[in-house]
Amino acid sequence: MTTYRLSHLDSLEAEAIYIIREVVAEFEAPALLFSGGKDSAVLLHLAVKACWPQRLPFPLVHVDTGHNFPEVISYRDSQVERLKLRLVVGSVQEDIDRGSIVEHPTPGATRNRLQTFTLLRVLEEGGYDAVFGGGRRDEEKARAKERIFSLRDEFGQWNPRAQRPELWNVYNTRHRSGEHFRVFPLSNWTELDIWQYVEQESVPLPEIYFAHRRPVFRRSGMLLALGPFTQPREGHSEEEVFEASVRYRTVGDMTCTAAVESAAVTPIEIITETALSRVSERGATRTDDRFSEAAMEDRKREGYF
Amino acid sequence: MELLRFATAGSVDDGKSTLIGRLLYDSKQVFEDQLEAVEASSLARGDEYTNLALLTDGLRAEREQGITIDVAYRYFATPRRKFIIADTPGHTQHTRNMVTGCSTADLVVLLVDARVGPTEQTRRHATVASLLGIRHLVCCINKMDLVDWDRARFEAIRREFDDFATGLAVTDITCIPISALRGDNIVERSSEMKWYDGPALLRHLEEVHISSDRNLVDLRFPVQRVVRPIAANELRDFRGYAGQMASGVLQVGDEVVVLPSGFSSAVEAIETAAGPIEEAYPPMSVLVRLKDELDVSRGDMLCRPHNQPSVGQDISAMVCWMSEVALRPGAKLSLKHTTRWVRALVKDIQYRLDVNTLHRDREAPELSLNDIGRIDLRTTLPLFYDEYRSNRSTGSFVLVDDATNATVAAGMILRPSN
Numbered sequence: 001m002t003t004y005r006l007s008h009l010d011s012l013e014a015e016a017i018y019i020i021r022e023v024v025a026e027f028e029a030p031a032l033l034f035s036g037g038k039d040s041a042v043l044l045h046l047a048v049k050a051c052w053p054q055r056l057p058f059p060l061v062h063v064d065t066g067h068n069f070p071e072v073i074s075y076r077d078s079q080v081e082r083l084k085l086r087l088v089v090g091s092v093q094e095d096i097d098r099g100s101i102v103e104h105p106t107p108g109a110t111r112n113r114l115q116t117f118t119l120l121r122v123l124e125e126g127g128y129d130a131v132f133g134g135g136r137r138d139e140e141k142a143r144a145k146e147r148i149f150s151l152r153d154e155f156g157q158w159n160p161r162a163q164r165p166e167l168w169n170v171y172n173t174r175h176r177s178g179e180h181f182r183v184f185p186l187s188n189w190t191e192l193d194i195w196q197y198v199e200q201e202s203v204p205l206p207e208i209y210f211a212h213r214r215p216v217f218r219r220s221g222m223l224l225a226l227g228p229f230t231q232p233r234e235g236h237s238e239e240e241v242f243e244a245s246v247r248y249r250t251v252g253d254m255t256c257t258a259a260v261e262s263a264a265v266t267p268i269e270i271i272t273e274t275a276l277s278r279v280s281e282r283g284a285t286r287t288d289d290r291f292s293e294a295a296m297e298d299r300k301r302e303g304y305f
Numbered sequence: 306m307e308l309l310r311f312a313t314a315g316s317v318d319d320g321k322s323t324l325i326g327r328l329l330y331d332s333k334q335v336f337e338d339q340l341e342a343v344e345a346s347s348l349a350r351g352d353e354y355t356n357l358a359l360l361t362d363g364l365r366a367e368r369e370q371g372i373t374i375d376v377a378y379r380y381f382a383t384p385r386r387k388f389i390i391a392d393t394p395g396h397t398q399h400t401r402n403m404v405t406g407c408s409t410a411d412l413v414v415l416l417v418d419a420r421v422g423p424t425e426q427t428r429r430h431a432t433v434a435s436l437l438g439i440r441h442l443v444c445c446i447n448k449m450d451l452v453d454w455d456r457a458r459f460e461a462i463r464r465e466f467d468d469f470a471t472g473l474a475v476t477d478i479t480c481i482p483i484s485a486l487r488g489d490n491i492v493e494r495s496s497e498m499k500w501y502d503g504p505a506l507l508r509h510l511e512e513v514h515i516s517s518d519r520n521l522v523d524l525r526f527p528v529q530r531v532v533r534p535i536a537a538n539e540l541r542d543f544r545g546y547a548g549q550m551a552s553g554v555l556q557v558g559d560e561v562v563v564l565p566s567g568f569s570s571a572v573e574a575i576e577t578a579a580g581p582i583e584e585a586y587p588p589m590s591v592l593v594r595l596k597d598e599l600d601v602s603r604g605d606m607l608c609r610p611h612n613q614p615s616v617g618q619d620i621s622a623m624v625c626w627m628s629e630v631a632l633r634p635g636a637k638l639s640l641k642h643t644t645r646w647v648r649a650l651v652k653d654i655q656y657r658l659d660v661n662t663l664h665r666d667r668e669a670p671e672l673s674l675n676d677i678g679r680i681d682l683r684t685t686l687p688l689f690y691d692e693y694r695s696n697r698s699t700g701s702f703v704l705v706d707d708a709t710n711a712t713v714a715a716g717m718i719l720r721p722s723n
């Protein structure tokens with residue numbers, strides 16, 4: 001006799017597909033924010049499943065900081081090709097060249113804050129009224145209270161005080177023109193769920209998620225890859241370059257995304273490492289979030305992902 | 306692994322944050338850097354111990370005021386289950402948060418301070434849980450360390466709580482004596498309370514039987530989208546109805562009726578992107594194809610010929626009012642029910658429920674923020690609905706203010722009104 005029970009992964013998948021279909025049904029111009037990271041890869045996989053057998057009826061939006069890992073860009077392009085998707089790229093470099101935003105004078109300074117401008121510009125130009133993001137509530141405290149359908153005002157800003165109550169799975173999608181929603185179908189997923197799902201569904205990921213050897217150095221306890229934007233500083237003898245087997249747990253801006261030492265080359269091995277890990281994802285690998293506990297909340301208010 | 310969603314509630318200072326912090330900590334969901342940050346904040350605040358409650362305190366404003374004011378979601382897993390906690394703040398004026406947290410929960414954990422016993426707040430939370438159709442209530446009697454682990458104290462509180470709870474619709478009530486601060490009866494059975502022979506809280510959460518809570522009898526499939534790919538040539542005739550199973554079991558070959566048209570057909574196939582399946586059940590998201598080409602659109606519903614929901618425009622419902630602007634008879638609002646938007650006129654406020662005494666105030670002229678009451682509605686189009694008690698999916702709705710677009714009420718359908 002069948003028990004009519006779904007596993008936790010299948011329940012999470014069913015919930016995400018339902019959310020994506022609600023958006024397609026109720027909004028005029030959705031888009032999916034695609035960073036090339038594992039969360040957006042899973043999100044894209046779910047979107048394709050939710051719309052099947054139709055081709056994805058909305059574009060991917062990618063904010064290119066100009067500091068992306070080349071592996072991530074080529075992964076992005078291969079997905080676009082494979083799934084015959086529409087891709088809209090917002091270039092932070094172009095906005096800098098145009099003088100719309102000013103880069104911090106330190107060479108290799110992070111462009112994390114700058115991307116908010118480019119993102120909002122692209123969203124406005126595209127007239128998108130619902131933008132899918134891969135955010136998860138377990139990532140960070142400020143996210144724990146964010147709704148699945150999260151309203152942004154005309155300036156793309158989030159107001160944590162004025163959130164609408166979200167009841168059952170009856171989502172209120174009403175908004176004024178100029179406002180838009182960020183929609184987070186992965187809200188209820190944890191990092192472990194993501195990896196288990198990648199394994200279960202064979203979701204393709206950029207290869208830098210898996211262990212590979214590369215030259216790295218240590219800075220403030222973090223492992224940074226030797227690259228065009230990250231080099232040991234002069235007079236810092238502790239930043240000595242060595243080769244190590246590493247992988248990335250997130251794939252952000254190359255200037256501020258650190259690697260972890262690892263031998264994991266398959267999702268299963270990553271699951272094992274993740275289950276044992278005692279350092280949270282952001283804490284381990286995002287130098288930008290270390291500044292303050294409220295850093296994320298501030299950036300979200302400004303319209304960051 | 307199965308998913309259990311639960312909400313936590315209690316008055317301020319009953320120890321809810323400490324309890325959740327402990328569940329996360331003891332199940333190894335807390336990472337070293339988060340712990341370091343919490344240790345640093347604890348030190349800065351002058352706490353004499355690492356304040357696990359800080360692990361769950363979200364936004365900056367709340368940290369500054371030292372209170373939790375919005376529902377926050379937390380995650381942890383054991384080898385047996387994955388858990389989603391809706392952490393609902395304890396303040397009196399936040400009934401709406403409790404309603405929100407309960408709307409997606411299978412179970413509610415209520416905290417009671419062993420020194421104080423059940424309060425008005427405890428009763429209110431239990432009542433809201435019951436109204437929201439929660440079947441399992443766990444009453445954690447906390448701070449047992451402060452009453453010398455006294456069995457008689459625990460038994461007295463348990464009796465008091467049970468007496469009150471007989472008036473509720475919740476069928477499964479469990480009381481557990483705990484100390485959130487010391488970790489007694491949270492993950493491990495307490496060595497201080499040998500007299501208690503029930504399970505520790507976590508064990509109970511892992512084992513409580515929830516799968517029979519789902520309605521597998523009444524087939525209800527609200528259509529979310531009609532899928533007709535245009536581009537792909539080989540799929541030109543494809544016409545599928547996308548949706549999530551609200552209740553019941555659907556099998557290939559089943560006779561179904563489409564509401565509101567009333568036309569019937571049979572299920573040709575149940576499809577997913579991973580391939581066709583033979584049967585679907587909640588909460589699966591699938592695509593259903595029918596043998597006949599019918600006119601079906603979003604908001605329609607598939608059900609069985611001999612088991613249909615109520616169809617009508619006059620509905621009586623319990624609502625929790627969530628807006629600062631009070632609700633008065635004559636109000637016109639938008640209403641979303643399953644995948645359907647209609648407009649609704651509030652014809653009458655039958656009564657306002659006093660959630661502390663369960664008294665029904667039939668003279669109440671309006672419902673204000675956080676009030677719960679019974680109203681009669683008339684909708685512009687018929688809804689296909691069931692009583693909330695028998696079907697949470699087809700028995701629930703939200704009301705939306707057309708001027709502000711704000712969600713102003715959660716509704717639970719009782720029956721047709723006259």
Ligand SMILES: Nc1nc2c(ncn2[C@@H]2O[C@H](COP(=O)(O)OP(=O)(O)O)[C@@H](O)[C@H]2O)c(=O)[nH]1
Pocket residue numbers: 315316317318319320321322323324358395447448449450451483484485486487
């Ligand atoms: N002695 C004792 N104190 C506790 C216990 N649980 C919580 N507390 C304390 O009660 C106070 C309020 O706890 P907190 O978790 O912040 O309560 P909340 O407002 O319900 O989230 C804090 O000082 C806790 O340390 C317990 O089991 N025993």
